[in-house]
Amino acid sequence: MYRYDEFDLAFVQQRVKQFRGQVERRLSGELSEDEFKPLRLMNGLYLQLHAYMLRVAVPYGTLSSRQMRKLAHIARTYDRGYGHFTTRQNIQYNWPKLEDVPAILDELSSVEMHAIQTSGNCIRNVTADHFAGAAADEIEDPRVYAEIVRQWSSLHPEFTFLPRKFKIAITGAPNDRAAVRFHDIGLQIRRNDAGEVGFEVIVGGGMGRTPSVGTTIRTFLPKQHLLSYLEAVLRVYNQLGRRDNLYKARIKILVQQTGAEAFKDLVEDEWLQIKGGALTLPAEEIARIEDYFAPPAFETLDANQPAFEARRFEDRAFARWVRTNVTAHRAPGYACVTISLKPEGEAPGDASAEQMEVVADLAERFSHDEIRVSHEQNLVLPHVRLSDLAAVWETLEAHGLGTPNAGLVTDIIACPGLDYCNLANARSIPVAQRLTQRFSDLQRQHDIGELKIKISGCINACGHHHVGHIGILGVDKHGEEFYQITLGGSADENAAVGKIIGPAFSYDDVVDAVDTIVATYLELRRDGERFNATLARVGHAPFKDKLYAAA
Amino acid sequence: MPLLKDGEIVDDLWTPLPEDAALTPEGDLIVSLERWLAERDSLQSRNGRLGLRLKSDQSPAQIAEDLSHFDLIALEFPRFGDGRAYSYARLLRERYGFTGELRAVGNVLRDQLFFMLRCGFDAFEIANDNAVAAWREATSEIGLTYQPTGRGGASVGVLRRPVTAGNG
Numbered sequence: 001m002y003r004y005d006e007f008d009l010a011f012v013q014q015r016v017k018q019f020r021g022q023v024e025r026r027l028s029g030e031l032s033e034d035e036f037k038p039l040r041l042m043n044g045l046y047l048q049l050h051a052y053m054l055r056v057a058v059p060y061g062t063l064s065s066r067q068m069r070k071l072a073h074i075a076r077t078y079d080r081g082y083g084h085f086t087t088r089q090n091i092q093y094n095w096p097k098l099e100d101v102p103a104i105l106d107e108l109s110s111v112e113m114h115a116i117q118t119s120g121n122c123i124r125n126v127t128a129d130h131f132a133g134a135a136a137d138e139i140e141d142p143r144v145y146a147e148i149v150r151q152w153s154s155l156h157p158e159f160t161f162l163p164r165k166f167k168i169a170i171t172g173a174p175n176d177r178a179a180v181r182f183h184d185i186g187l188q189i190r191r192n193d194a195g196e197v198g199f200e201v202i203v204g205g206g207m208g209r210t211p212s213v214g215t216t217i218r219t220f221l222p223k224q225h226l227l228s229y230l231e232a233v234l235r236v237y238n239q240l241g242r243r244d245n246l247y248k249a250r251i252k253i254l255v256q257q258t259g260a261e262a263f264k265d266l267v268e269d270e271w272l273q274i275k276g277g278a279l280t281l282p283a284e285e286i287a288r289i290e291d292y293f294a295p296p297a298f299e300t301l302d303a304n305q306p307a308f309e310a311r312r313f314e315d316r317a318f319a320r321w322v323r324t325n326v327t328a329h330r331a332p333g334y335a336c337v338t339i340s341l342k343p344e345g346e347a348p349g350d351a352s353a354e355q356m357e358v359v360a361d362l363a364e365r366f367s368h369d370e371i372r373v374s375h376e377q378n379l380v381l382p383h384v385r386l387s388d389l390a391a392v393w394e395t396l397e398a399h400g401l402g403t404p405n406a407g408l409v410t411d412i413i414a415c416p417g418l419d420y421c422n423l424a425n426a427r428s429i430p431v432a433q434r435l436t437q438r439f440s441d442l443q444r445q446h447d448i449g450e451l452k453i454k455i456s457g458c459i460n461a462c463g464h465h466h467v468g469h470i471g472i473l474g475v476d477k478h479g480e481e482f483y484q485i486t487l488g489g490s491a492d493e494n495a496a497v498g499k500i501i502g503p504a505f506s507y508d509d510v511v512d513a514v515d516t517i518v519a520t521y522l523e524l525r526r527d528g529e530r531f532n533a534t535l536a537r538v539g540h541a542p543f544k545d546k547l548y549a550a551a
Numbered sequence: 552m553p554l555l556k557d558g559e560i561v562d563d564l565w566t567p568l569p570e571d572a573a574l575t576p577e578g579d580l581i582v583s584l585e586r587w588l589a590e591r592d593s594l595q596s597r598n599g600r601l602g603l604r605l606k607s608d609q610s611p612a613q614i615a616e617d618l619s620h621f622d623l624i625a626l627e628f629p630r631f632g633d634g635r636a637y638s639y640a641r642l643l644r645e646r647y648g649f650t651g652e653l654r655a656v657g658n659v660l661r662d663q664l665f666f667m668l669r670c671g672f673d674a675f676e677i678a679n680d681n682a683v684a685a686w687r688e689a690t691s692e693i694g695l696t697y698q699p700t701g702r703g704g705a706s707v708g709v710l711r712r713p714v715t716a717g718n719g
Contacts, residue, residue: 007707011695018692022662038631039662121632151697151707157669158641158700161634238638239610273646278699285708 001064001370002147002292004112011154012109015116019043020102027099042122042160044115045101049422054093054101055118056108060128060146060170061089061373065360068371070111072356078104083356085341085349087413087464088167089127089373090118094420116154121162123153123234127169129177130374133293134336134382136328139189140197141293142172145226148281148289152227159234163241164249166234167206174493179375181205181214181495182467184251185233190220198222203233203263204255207461211497212252217264223286225271227279232271236263296368296383301333305386320446321393321404333386337367339379339396340403340411344436347429348414349377358399366392376413378406409451409518410436413464417457417474418481424457426474426481427507431455434511439518448518451531454489467491469531470517471498472510483510487517487543488535496532502544513547520546552656552676558686565602565623575599581625584609587617595620604656607635615647624649626672628657637670644671645701661685665693669703 004012019039026036033047040046044055056071063071071091075083078100079093086092096104108114118125126149128142129135149168153159159166171178172189180186186202199221205214221229233251240258242248255263312319327336339359342348351359359379363371366388372380384392396402405411412435415421417428432455439445454468458475465471471486482504489498505513520543525534535543554563567581568574574593581602587594594601602623605611611624618624624643626636636655643649654674655667661679664686679685699706 005711007695007710011693011697011707014693014695021688021692035660121634154697155666155693156698157666157696157703158637158698159634160666161632161637161663235638239635243633243635278701288711 001062012114015114016102016105016109019105023098023102041120044118046119048420051095052098054096054104054115056091056113056115057118057125058089058091058373059150060126060143061130062143063371065364065369067111067113068356068360070107072353074104074107076353082350082352085351085373085377087375087377088125089375090125121164122160123156123166123168126150127178127375129171129173130372130380131177131327131336131382132172133295134329135173136330137173137175139191140172142170142189144289144293146170159238162238163243176493179491182207182491186214192220196222199226201229204252206250206252207464207466209247209459210252211466213495213497215255215260217267224281225275226281228274228277229271231274231279232267236266236270298331298334301385303332305333308386308389311390318390318393320442321402324404324408325406326389335384335386335389337381337384337392338406339381339401340405341378342405342411342436343400343403344440345433348412348432355399355401358395358401362392362395376411404442405445407450408445409439409448409453410445412453412455414455415457415462421457423460425476426457428455428457428463428474431472431510435514438511438515448522466497468498470514475504481507485513487540488532490532501540502548516546517543552678553682555675555677555682555686556673558683560682581623607633611639611643611647618647618649621651623652623654625654625656628655628659631658631660631663637666640670640672641700661689664689669696669700671702
């Protein structure tokens with residue numbers, strides 16, 4: 001893992017001190033709420049429906065046990081005993097007091113964490129594949145470059161007042177687990193014909209009101225030019241991105257209105273001017289950061305672990321969990337474990353302080369001290385020996401963390417919705433809770449197989465409904481909550497935006513509607529066919545017929 | 552509006568030329584882009600220095616050829632959230648080699664000063680009663696930077712590099 005050096009530490013400490021001063025100026029009345037707003041937003045502090053919300057950056061979703069314990073401590077000391085892991089691999093605290101925030105930031109800096117740029121119109125926390133450094137299909141560890149980008153983007157003087165927020169995601173594997181085609185910039189690590197490693201650069205993806213799949217503007221960018229190329233994209237966007245309309249200010253609109261080809265030319269022209277300059281990454285600098293992410297010392301193990309296989313054979317519950325929540329690791333005898341934060345009837349992504357501590361202990365004992373936060377709002381233990389899986393599972397089970405549903409119909413992404421957010425039109429979490437209850441039968445869930453449901457409480461799409469196989473969007477109709485359903489979205493390498501199936505459903509009816517869609521899929525699917533494949537084959541009509549037959 | 556330069560409040564020796572006002576034969580004038588484009592000959596034949604004020608949708612790229620005529624360029628921040636001028640400032644300094652006064656005007660706030668300084672601004676019209684104290688704080692509270700912008704000190708990347716002889 002990356003460790004702060006003296007510069008990083010001094011930088012974050014100075015930043016905390018600066019914010020402490022700003023909070024003092026606010027509390028003394030020297031700053032009005034209006035004047036304070038842009039300052040607090042640059043430190044991840046939002047004013048929500050009921051209270052302040054603090055969003056803490058988890059750079060590229062990687063945490064150590066020590067950091068996770070600190071997050072638990074903060075939840076217990078300054079909040080109501082829990083935290084909420086987000087789709088951007090961050091954690092949010094929903095009930096901090098303003099006067100406590102500087103102390104929280106101090107605590108965070110003691111474990112090399114901060115809340116810088118988790119909000120505001122700047123380059124946000126960079127996200128990456130949650131199986132980075134462990135996945136069997138990886139070309140290179142994307143966190144190396146995510147860390148390089150994190151440093152470059154920290155309080156960037158030119159790009160702190162962009163037209164709108166700016167999100168960068170990086171994946172090192174061909175199977176995209178970081179949704180790179182739905183970010184302002186997505187970087188896909190590629191190997192070219194000469195065997196060199198670089199990046200495919202994708203721009204203008206996004207969700208929100210105008211969902212769009214990003215466009216590739218460069219198929220191969222040599223690594224040493226990463227920062228100069230990013231600077232070129234950002235400079236074009238900062239100058240030309242729309243500032244007259246909040247809803248048209250993201251880079252995707254600029255790309256669409258300029259035309260992808262013309263936009264690419266603008267970027268390439270700008271890049272030619274700065275290419276090879278001060279931002280060129282020396283090989284030694286890449287190697288220096290790579291050292292931090294060197295793989296842990298894996299033991300030489302047999303890929304076949306008899307005790308593990310026997311347990312799997314004898315214990316159906318364990319076998320079920322292994323089937324969904326355990327993923328192939330690059331090292332023989334190891335696996336990646338997904339810890340579901342989606343137990344039946346709970347808010348997706350929430351974890352109590354005790355649960356965070358359980359995960360921290362497990363990581364320390366069984367996963368080389370590493371934890372990941374996934375953009376699907378789960379946690380990951382990336383490096384677990386197959387022979388330890390049973391012990392890990394038993395502990396998780398004992399603490400409400402063993403739900404065997406990763407990737408299944410109840411592994412739902414949902415935004416905070418009307419319960420917390422002042423932008424929302426409708427509740428999201430209660431819909432997710434009711435769906436997890438409806439589909440609580442584990443046998444049925446496993447029969448259905450991989451199926452992604454995503455719920456947003458408004459058009460801003462924080463719950464990523466556009467890319468759900470089944471997407472649910474809360475809308476307001478004359479003061480009543482309604483839910484529009486989209487089918488066929490996907491955030492992975494087959495990126496697609498879901499299409500609306502028909503008229504929206506009421507709060508009471510939406511769960512039945514999803515149930516009907518799932519039942520129709522089960523009826524129509526061929527052996528082993530995933531939801532989107534069935535949908536592509538049969539079209540919307542059969543689903544529509546079933547959904548609206550009674551009407 | 553008080554003018555802050557090098558951490559001090561200084562007298563403003565420049566006069567902005569109102570849009571409809573006639574040219575004065577003498578004195579240091581700041582003119583709009585429109586005025587420059589329409590009256591460049593008479594502006595050049597005046598006795599006095601010339602400054603140019605650009606709105607936030609007027610890129611200096613379009614007058615890159617003319618920069619030698621100006622001793623001052625003022626870039627507008629119509630509201631603090633409009634950050635285009637940060638890019639313009641860097642282009643002026645780093646690409647077009649502008650060495651005159653680069654002045655931030657408009658909605659200039661204490662908490663932006665450090666960013667502006669690092670992008671190449673060296674003069675600030677700031678509505679702050681304690682502008683000098685604000686400047687001192689704003690330029691000292693963060694002593695480390697990660698981006699080589701050519702201004703505001705060496706970046707962390709440079710500081711980290713081992714010192715080798717003959718390698719400045």
